[in-house]
Amino acid sequence: MRRPQLIINIAFGASLCILLGFALLCYERFNSFLHYSDTVDKSYHVLGQLDHLDGVLKNGEMEERGYLLTHDTSYLNGFKYGALNARPTLDSLCKLVKESPDRQTSIQIMNDSLGALFDNWKKDIGRIASLNPAGQVALMKSRQKQMDNVRGQIKNVENEETTFLEAQANGKTVYKRATPSYFLVLILVAGFITVLSFLQISRELKVRAKVQQMLEIKLQELNTYSLELEQITFAASHDFQEPLRKISTFSNRLLMKYSEELDQDARMMVERIDHSAARMRSLLGDLVNFSNLVRNSEQIQKVNLNAVVTDVLAELEGKIRERNAIIHSADLPTIRGYKSQLHLLFKMLLDNAVKFGREGVPSIVRIDYIMVSGDEIANGDPTFRDRKYHRISVEDNGIGFSDEFAEKMFKIFQTLNNQSEGYTGTGLGLAICQRVVVNHQGYIRASGVPAKSATFYCYLATTL
Amino acid sequence: MVKASILIAEDDADDRFLLQTAFTENGYTDAIEFVENGVEVMNFLHNLMVSSPEDPDQLAYVRPHFPSFILLDLNMPKKNGREVLKEIKEHPELKKIPVIIFTTTKSEIEINRCYELGANSYIVKPSSFDLLLKIIQQIRNYWLMTSAIP
Known part of the structure; x- marks a missing residue:
């Protein structure tokens, strides 16, 4: 890959990664804040419930004392109500801290003690009125102890919850402090990459604009040349x-x-x-x-090569008869191509085959056809390799040529024979053949044996 | 022998000489009028106009004054053969004159274009004098003897 293209690709890849990073970070941040606010919410709830429990205990104590002083059982109704109300509170506490086992354990302990306290208390309430004052004091004292114990446990849970809350807040602060620096770094990197790729792209565009301008100039020149060529052609004609x-x-x-x-x-x-x-x-x-x-201003059409050969043979009839030549033609296909050019191709090849016959030897010319893959031609040039080609070969038994001249023959105005040897050619015949096959996206090659034979292979693209 | 008048438009002096020689060699004594470019062709034809038999104040073309045929070269200065051909064949009276294109160009496009414009025949200048003699003979025979003028 070309270097500028590589840089642009990398820059865009990096930008995309950073963008994804931002998105991920934001998502995570949002999630953690939600989680934090959830936790804080729950902790405050827990603290509120504990406060409520403490209230329940105090209330129970107050009601019991009221009952003892007045013996009015209406105080106890309120007491019962308060004691009953503690159950759902405990349940909801357990639910609130269910994801942290440490806190759950201490709540469980507190819960058990509270349960025991409430059970005893309910039992005691039934008989406390019937006891003598000394018994009442003793009972009250023992409960006081039990209650202090429970209060201690509540305090314990409360402390744990506060510590937990503080730890959470600390974590949040650290996280909060770190995030802006991540963002800053990412933004700086992204900005740098954007500027870099912008520079690269604008430089590339400038280069392209220049190349395009050059191409336009070249195109104009070419148009002028082709116009001039046309004028020369007209002059020549x-x-x-x-x-x-x-x-x-x-x-x-x-x-x-x-x-x-x-x-x-x-x-x-x-x-x-x-x-x-x-x-x-x-x-x-x-x-x-x-x-x-x-x-090449001709239109591509379907051309029956058999018909083309028949036409050409009719045209060359005089020469063929003069040389006593025999032409064998295999069955040729109908291909897509330029009709008059193919006519010219066969005319030049057959004219050559007949013209360059050996003195005293009747000319025998063979036209063969086979479909081949592009591997056969042009030294494995990849533009040819993956295609199928019509290969048409014209072989004669004439004066032939040495293979060292096989390339040279196709150049304009190059002939291998002196005019004085009696072989007349313009030196353009094979150049014309080559141009025809090039117009058919093909290739032509020749191989020969001096004083024996010459074969011309024309490869015409099947995909025209 | 029939004696005709023939208009030949040819800018090249050598060709005019060769044509004249060919006519003479064939033994024809036709009145040959040579002009050297398209403008001269049109002037020549214009000068053929006489007072109209219907309206003496009006000039008009009269058939008997027309040349028997025109040999027209395509590439001439001032006004070329194609323009002359077009003008003649678009004119209601002049179009009756047979026009034979006599030129070097043998491109198919040119030949088709000339026939489209109304040329009566298209002949490529031969490269031997023998052939020229034969061609002149044939043209003259055809347009003076064989074909019936409408």
């Missing part, structure tokens, strides 16, 4: 042809009109002029073909 045509016409006229006056030598010279003009004309024709291929 028209303006350049005119003088050539005149050279031919006048030399032809010269030969006709002055045939008697011209000697052999002069006639030969004029013929050479004519021949050169004809050659130049065919060069220009191929150049126009080639530049039209580069522009």
